[in-house]
Amino acid sequence: MDIQFTEEQELLRSSIQRVLRDQYDFDARRRIVASEQGWSRERWQAFAELGLFAAPFPEDVGGLGGGPLSTMVTMHEFGRHLVVEPFVETIVLAGGLIGHAGSEEQKRALIPDIIAGTKIWALAWTEKGSRFNLADVATTARRDGKDYVLTGEKTAVVAAPWADHLIVSARVAGHRWDRGGVSLFVVDRRAANLDLRSFKTIDGRRAAEVSLRDVRGRLLGNEGEGVSALEACRDRAIGALCAEAVGVMAELNSATLEYSKIRKQFGVTLGTFQVLQHRMVDMFIAHQEALSLMQHLNLSLDANEIGVSRLASGAKSKIGYAGRFVADQAVQIHGGMGMTDELNVGHYFKRISSINIQFGDPAYHVLRYAQLDAAA
Template sequence: MDIQFTEEQELLRSSVQRLLRDRYDFDARRKIVASEEGHSRERWQAFAELGLLGAPFSEEVGGLGGGPLSTMIIMQEFGRHLVVEPFVETVVVAGGLIEQIGSDAQKQAFIPEIVAGAKLWALAWTEKGSRFDLANVTTTAKRDGDDFVLTGEKTAVLAAPWSDHLIVSARTSGHRHDRGGLSLFVVDRRAANLDLQSFRTIDGRRAAEIGLRGVRGQLLGREGEGVVALEACRDRAIGALCAEAVGAIGELNAATLEYSKTRKQFGATIGSFQVLQHRMVDMFIAHQEALSLMQHLAVSLGGGEASVSRLASGAKSKIGYAGKFVADQAVQLHGGMGMTDELNVGHYFKRISSINIQFGDPAFHLLRYAQLDAAA
């Protein structure tokens, strides 16, 4: 598939490229990651001023109406520059859920703050032993007046240390693994009885272990229908993560090709060795296949196709394996320096490794694809 972008989409892409080229080079990114906070509020505000944080939202809620294609364009460029700011967590995941199932009052209260860059969000859905199962939840929520009181634990919640609000999955009825009875709640990250233990991830970002001991939350969407909402959210998140991975894969290929033209071994550049040329051709093919899948998924998400979940799992698996292959080859062809902190190759390797386990690893989605294909 080869998408022909509209004039507005080309303008968006060139604007993102120019901003990141001027303000988010590799050295700037390393300083951001090494800072105490671990991300840049200044860059986040620049994203807001450029309209990136509102691009995927519909015009009815104050966005630009760009949908999944604008997300794809933005995330592909973010992948090329290893952007650490929580665009997926805040805009695609949390913002998407609010737009999808939130009440009119919640949309009016929360989405403008996201678009303006004033608030950051994170989704707390993973628990110990859940193994990518959206319904595998033991955290409970009991009604108390207009709100609910949440008790339980969430693990590896990405961007939680940066966030102002969390969307938390909890059981209002049913048992662990039941598709019914799971609900979603908006929780203030600084709420009483919420314990957050922050840690750094392998790709330089921040995540947290979260304990809820009677924390008050506001119901998001209809009670007991959280799994369906999370499944649609996962498809959108996969589309964004696949675009980021494709951006990173492209940069790894470019860096490896350039290195092969300058690094000499046995008196000749390593790019002149036929066996290494074959490897780089395989890397190029993997990138092109991933690029086509990414575009197909983005178009399908925008069109609301019934088979989009199957396509999302297929893309997550195929692009995940492609990313691992290219990252492995890039590190090996760069030799020992491939994993040094000073070279960007190792940072792309770590980011691709992290993307591969977000919302399900390639093996999980290969099995899910087969199951959905058999059920079709």
């Protein structure tokens, strides 16, 4: 599969490429990650001014109507440059949930600030022992006037240290695994009784353990519909993460090929060894297969096709295994220097490893794909 981009999509892609080439090379990225904040507000605002945050949203909320395909274009280029700013967390996850589950009043109140780049969001859904089950929620919420009071623990909330607001899943009824008892809530990250324990992730980003003790939050959408909203959000997030992974794979292949042309062993360049040529061909094939599947998934998401959730699991699994294969081979061919901090290859390897466990690792999605296939 090879998507023929529209004029608007080509313009978006070329604009992103230009900005990232000029402002987000590997050295600039290392400085951003090493800074106290761990991300760049200046770069974030530059992305907003470029229209990247408006692109996926429909026009009736101030967006440009680009949908999942604009997200795919953005995330593919972000993957090539290892962008750490929270586009997926704020635009795809939070923005997508507000657009999908929020009331008209909530959309008008919350989405414009996201598009303008003035507010950062994070999604707090994972809990200890829940693995990848969206319905496994022990955090509770009880109604108190117009608001709700939340109590519980959320783990590994990516971008929470940067966020102004969190979307938190919490149980209003039922047992721990009851799908129908989960709702979503908007919580101010600086709310009273909300404790944040920040840490660095292996790929250079920031996340946090979040503790809530009678924290006030506002219901997002309808009560009891949190799991279905999260499932739709997960499919869109997988589409974005797969695009990012394919961008990472493209850079790993390019770096490995260039290295094989200049690195000499036994008096000849590495690229002359047939066994390494075969490896790099396999890496190229894995990338091309992943690229086609990623495009197929995002086209299906854009068309809102029936069965897209099954396709998302298939893509997450296939691209996850392909990404790990390409990353492993790139590190091996580069040798010991492949995992040094000074070389970008190791950083791409770590990002692939992180993508592989977000919203379910490849093994989980193989099983989920089989279950959805049997149910079809």
